[in-house]
Amino acid sequence: MTTQVRTNGKLPPKHAIDELRRVLNAAGGSAAEILLPQDAAYEATVKDVWNGDVVGIRPLMFIRCTNTHDVVHAVKFARQHNLDLTVAAGRHGVRCFKEGALCIDLCKMRGVHVDPIAMTATVAGGARNGDLDHACQLYNVGTPAGTNSDTGVGGLTLGGGWGWMARSRGMTIDNVLQAEIVLADGTVAVASETSNPDLFYAVRGAGHNYGVITSLTFRVHPVPVCVAGPIVYPIAKAEEVLMIWLPASLAIPRKLGVGALLRPAPRGSFCMLHPVYLGDSQSEAEALIKPFRTIAGKPLVDQVQLRPYRELQRYADDQMPKGARYYQKSLLVSGLTKEALQVCIDWFKRAPQGPDKNCSMELLPFDGAIRDKSADAMAFVHRVADHWVLLGGKYTSPSAKDEVAAWVNGYYQALAPWTVGDMTNSPGSTDASGSIEKTLQRNFERLSEIKAKYDPQDVFCNGTVHVPPKRTARL
Known part of the structure; x- marks a missing residue:
């Protein structure tokens, strides 16, 4: 071959x-x-x-x-x-x-159809998160799918996918019921648990290697009450905040997730907690979130409140607008310690400063329902992670890019002792501690065999993580 x-x-x-x-x-x-x-x-x-x-x-x-x-x-x-x-x-x-x-x-293929009886949503290959959320809000339902309304649903899903519902409903790929995919020879295949199950296994975590996804059908879930918002502390309290936040955020019920973020601002850098409750009761939300609202005394800002779910889904739109220049990496980590949190704080304090650059670090919850699937249930393997770490910087000049990239790469390396891998559509998923084999781990061999079956000529080879077709030995 x-x-x-x-x-x-x-x-x-x-x-x-x-x-x-x-x-x-x-x-x-x-x-x-x-x-x-x-x-x-x-x-x-x-x-x-x-x-x-x-x-x-x-x-x-x-x-x-x-x-x-x-x-x-x-x-x-x-x-x-x-x-x-x-x-x-x-x-x-x-x-x-x-x-x-x-x-x-696929930018013209943005249709979404929600079936409130079957509790499914079928999206065309070019649909954005905002298209999905708009269609879902009519029925007060949703599925775990990102934090930026401009993100493509297909690309998000093929590598794994995270959303605010992840602790209670799993990853984006955990909610996929069916995919329609155009294969390398031009045939159209339907992949599900009962139709081409090997292809269905592969597209959920390494999907960009197997064809062009033209539609995805998801399981959707009720979203009755959404309570969320930032709780902001000065950076001087970051150590106190993070040391208490870490064990507390892992012990709470799945309907609540609390992320942590370090970010600069014109009046001084800050440490922010971002609780998101998606459940049945506003009073329950208030009770569960209350300990985080005074985790290190009175916060500078507390904007936790009842919000429309669609507003929550646009959370990152203002902070990371379309068209700006970004350098990013991400990684999945497990077993963070006091030492690891101190590394996070110390490296954040090294972030390059100036009007032409803006750097941040975010820790998002990656436990709960994400762990309900086994590591070999689908292509995505990292079911032991606790948090998803996002490292990035926005910049406006070439020299600023060099500074931001050096900081991100150094930060990335510093967290290597706690890194277990990443999603295959994340920047940095094949860098340094994230080789192809480490990203896909024990599933790599099987994925390579599936690749040989559906794309033996390696037509689809330009994803962030490339799975080559397994070669057969010549006699």
Whole structure:
């Protein structure tokens, strides 16, 4: 078995592109578009990314698909002309574009259908979290899916996915019931517990290696009461706050999760707790959150209150707006100690300062229902983690990027003793302490075998974590 050799940077002949246009429109009603570098819409599209640091990467061409039929022909076109390819939906991933590659763009595939009787939500491949939340709020339901309304549901899900419901309802992938996927040969497969179960296993945690997801069906859950908000203390109290927060946050009922964050501000850096209650009773929420509201005396700010769930889901929109430049890494950690928390505080205090940069560290709960699944139930393996650590910085100049990157990478290395891995769509998931084998661990061999079955020519090879097809020995 040999891997197909793909070429970059050279457009297929005009007659081939014209024929693709004809095929895409053959079904009638399709609004699919082909964008080439000379098109005005191409220039706007290459800049339409969440992380401004990706701007400047110029794909060979875009195929903006509107349905599964379009995706099938986009994949076949790439194969026919030996083109490298990527897939873009929410455009939060830094691998959504690649220089000289064909980009299958799902930005027009944003439909969501909620069935309140079956308690399911089916989303198209290009839907954003905001699309899902908008449809779900009509029925007061939701599923664990991110903290930024602009994030693509598909990309979030394929690597694992975290949301505020995670402690009570598990990861995003734990709530997937079915996936429709266009495979490397252009066939359309349905993956579920009863249909192509091996593919279903693989897409839940390493899905970008196996095809283009054109729809996902999720289990949704009631969201009757949402109580949440920041509790802010001065950075001088960070040690006191975190030392009490850590054991307390692991001992509370699953319907409450409490994250911790260290962040700079114009009037001084701060330590923030962010409790989120998703349950049945506002009075119960108040009682469970109360100990965190005075964890180190009177806080500077306490904005815990009853909130619409959809507002909670937009939590990160203002702090991390689309189009800014970011350098980020994340890691899953287990067994944090007093020493580990001190490392977190000390490294935060080393963060580069200045008007052209802003750095933060966040610890999000990763226990509870996430641990209910076994490590070999699906591709994602890290069911022993306690917290998900997000390290990142926003910057406006090249020199600031260098400073932010050095700080993030140093911080990342300092937490290595407590690191167990990461999700496969997270920046840094294959860096340093996160090799492919460590990220996927004991599931790697099986995933490689599944890859050989569904994508033996390794067409889908541009994800953050690449699973190559298992090679058979030659006699």
